[in-house]
Amino acid sequence: MKARMIPQEIALLYHLGKGTPRGRRVQEVLGDLGIPCRELGPDDLCQTIGWCAGLAGYQPAEPPAQPPAPVREEAILLGGLTKDRLNHLLAQLKESELTIELKAVITPYNREWTLSKLFSELQEEHRFFLRIQRLTQLTEQAEAQADGDAELRAAALEGRRILEADKAPEPLTLQNAIEGLEAALSRL
Structure with a gap:
């Protein structure tokens, strides 16, 4: 079964309003491509992605008693x-x-989520990729400097094992590998 597509192109922008230089530039690029956009703000954090995108069948949510945490990105x-x-x-x-x-494609799966939930997921994903980049950098540095240093070589092998695994590493495993490589490299 083919997933239902969003019926029309749309770009939802958060902290990229026309009142900011970057927002104006992003909106110019979107305009040049003929992609309509809608600016979102903190009041939209409790709304579903479907409602924010103007999809049929979505109604605005009542503001919660406890508003979602602000998003700065x-x-x-x-x-x-x-x-x-x-x-x-x-x-x-x-x-x-x-x-x-923070970038995402609106899908049938996430259109039911609130904007706040989607941002939380995107932030966690972004932090994960930054940790993977850090582990890659440290592993490569350790591999290049591991001559004769058994501890550094072991830390580099562990980093490489994690990076090449079929399954994404658990956050604690990733953090431990980064800390192990940093400690081994700091001894040099």
Whole structure:
């Protein structure tokens, strides 16, 4: 069964309003590609992605008694774009030197989530990828400097094992490997 697509292209922007230089630049890129956008703010954090994207069948949620924690990062959520259009947009943003750390595609799965929940997931995913980058950097550094140092060689082998595993590492495993490599490298 084919997943239902978002019926029209849309870009939802968080902390990328026209009132900010980066927001204006992002909106110019979107405008050049003919992709409509909608600015989101803190009041939208309790709303579903489906409602934020203007999808049929979604109603606004009542504000909760305890508002969600504020989100400080910029974010862009994209719906209805083909793979080619998505890749073209991402290339245009990169060419314009507009790095946006929190990015997501609106899917049938996440459109039921609140904006706050999606941002929480994206933030955790971003932290995970930063840790993977750090582990990669430390592992490569240790491999290059491991001559004759058994502890450093063992730490490098553990880092490489984690990076090449079929399954994503648990956060604690990842953190322990990073700390082990940092400690072994600091002795040099």
